[in-house]
Amino acid sequence: MERLFVRVERLSKGLIFDCRMCGQCILHSTGMTCPMTCPKNLRNGPCGGVRPDGHCEVVPAMPCVWMQAWERSKQMSMYGKAILQVQPPLNRSLQGTSAWVNDLNGVAQKTPAGWEQ
Amino acid sequence: MPVSPMRGGSRLERVLRSGRFAVTAELNPPDSADPQSVYDRALVLSSVCDAINATDASGANVHMSSMGVCALLTRAGYEPVMQMSCRDRNRIAMQGDLLGAAAMGVKNVLCLTGDGVQAGDQPEARPVFDLDSITLLRTLRTLRDKGRFLSGRKLEEPPKVFLGAAENPFAPPYDVRPKRLGKKVEAGADFIQTQYCFDVTRLKQFMAAACDMGLDQQVFVLVGVGPLRSAKAAEWMRDKVPGVVIPDVVVDRLKGVPKEQQAKEGKSICIEIIQQVQEIPGVRGVHVMAYRQEELVAEIIEEAGLLARRQRESMAAPDVPRVGSASPRP
Ligand code: SF4
Numbered sequence: 421m422e423r424l425f426v427r428v429e430r431l432s433k434g435l436i437f438d439c440r441m442c443g444q445c446i447l448h449s450t451g452m453t454c455p456m457t458c459p460k461n462l463r464n465g466p467c468g469g470v471r472p473d474g475h476c477e478v479v480p481a482m483p484c485v486w487m488q489a490w491e492r493s494k495q496m497s498m499y500g501k502a503i504l505q506v507q508p509p510l511n512r513s514l515q516g517t518s519a520w521v522n523d524l525n526g527v528a529q530k531t532p533a534g535w536e537q
Numbered sequence: 538m539p540v541s542p543m544r545g546g547s548r549l550e551r552v553l554r555s556g557r558f559a560v561t562a563e564l565n566p567p568d569s570a571d572p573q574s575v576y577d578r579a580l581v582l583s584s585v586c587d588a589i590n591a592t593d594a595s596g597a598n599v600h601m602s603s604m605g606v607c608a609l610l611t612r613a614g615y616e617p618v619m620q621m622s623c624r625d626r627n628r629i630a631m632q633g634d635l636l637g638a639a640a641m642g643v644k645n646v647l648c649l650t651g652d653g654v655q656a657g658d659q660p661e662a663r664p665v666f667d668l669d670s671i672t673l674l675r676t677l678r679t680l681r682d683k684g685r686f687l688s689g690r691k692l693e694e695p696p697k698v699f700l701g702a703a704e705n706p707f708a709p710p711y712d713v714r715p716k717r718l719g720k721k722v723e724a725g726a727d728f729i730q731t732q733y734c735f736d737v738t739r740l741k742q743f744m745a746a747a748c749d750m751g752l753d754q755q756v757f758v759l760v761g762v763g764p765l766r767s768a769k770a771a772e773w774m775r776d777k778v779p780g781v782v783i784p785d786v787v788v789d790r791l792k793g794v795p796k797e798q799q800a801k802e803g804k805s806i807c808i809e810i811i812q813q814v815q816e817i818p819g820v821r822g823v824h825v826m827a828y829r830q831e832e833l834v835a836e837i838i839e840e841a842g843l844l845a846r847r848q849r850e851s852m853a854a855p856d857v858p859r860v861g862s863a864s865p866r867p
Pocket of ligand 1: 457458459460461462465466467468469470471475476477478479483484485486487
């Protein structure tokens with residue numbers, strides 16, 4: 421069952437958001453822009469390296485995804501402020517699992533035990 | 538001035554809290570296993586600054602580790618700021634390194650995401666980026682304030698450190714930069730060292746927004762400055778060094794003087810910028826950087842009048858010793 425979710429999620433979100441299947445989806449906090457497409461995998465971007473033309477420090481041909489995230493967040497009435505929140509460290513063991521399933525059973529929301537909210 | 542309680546108790550923290558305009562300088566780690574190569578550089582800087590930054594493979598170029606440099610510096614009584622980048626180490630390594638560094642006497646840590654590996658001399662390396670600068674800040678603050686690891690496991694003795702972060706007011710998206718500064722403060726930053734400033738107007742806008750958000754009351758901002766050696770060097774830097782923004786007017790000013798005089802002009806520009814940023818509300822110090830030109834850094838600090846100012850002001854705060862109390866001052 422979970423495998424089916426993984427496949428559907430990978431297909432649909434992969435197409436629309438270039439989803440990397442990190443298993444802890446925060447698209448609604450990042451202007452529906454996948455932060456895992458940032459070459460530094462930043463969950464709290466952008467880094468200080470954004471080029472004057474708004475392109476990525478690491479991949480000059482690519483517009484910085486965090487520039488887009490902040491821009492799009494401005495247009496989101498409901499979740500627009502969520503980008504201001506400090507995002508916790510990612511649980512790397514969830515890579516490749518379904519964020520939908522992780523959301524439902526609470527795994528996605530779990531932060532490291534010592535993390536201060 | 539931030540009124541929060543003392544965080545790590547470092548000399549840098551005490552200088553900043555005393556209200557004195559702080560000066561930090563960057564030490565470029567050698568490509569050498571000889572401790573003397575670190576001490577030679579530190580000696581030049583120690584008499585002119587409050588703390589010495591040890592960079593962590595900046596620009597993704599390998600050099601002696603910041604941890605190693607800091608171990609040498611604390612041994613000799615200097616005050617280092619240990620830079621930690623998320624590019625090369627995961628959360629396990631970084632928490633352990635913080636304990637090791639604190640045990641060796643390191644009291645200031647600068648949390649960085651780090652430049653991408655493509656910028657350096659070994660672009661084939663695997664980038665780590667397990668944490669980012671903000672999650673690193675919060676993690677280290679938890680070790681210090683809650684006395685526990687990210688896993689929740691308790692520490693016997695928490696590290697006493699003054700936590701810093703970088704910010705780049707000169708990179709887009711400009712309106713987001715003050716907000717991101719706010720996120721860093723919320724994550725645990727006690728002080729900020731900015732990227733190189735060559736655009737004072739942009740910095741003023743950034744600081745005004747930060748002050749409006751009340752951030753000047755919560756964090757000490759030190760502005761990054763440094764000399765340009767020539768017009769060619771300026772062009773190289775803005776093309777090759779991630780995050781360095783140099784406006785055309787600055788490059789043109791360098792081009793406007795003969796080649797042999799460009800280094801002098803670059804130094805003058807740097808001194809002018811230092812003098813201008815001192816007047817900006819919320820700016821509490823400068824961080825002087827010049828790749829492998831520690832002598833030049835010392836000259837700039839002196840010629841910008843920061844030494845005289847510090848001597849005058851240190852009379853008002855006599856309990857704050859200088860960085861290298863062992864080394865004589867001019
Ligand atoms: S410039 Fe943007 S996309 Fe590139 S590494 Fe930095 S934050 Fe990520």
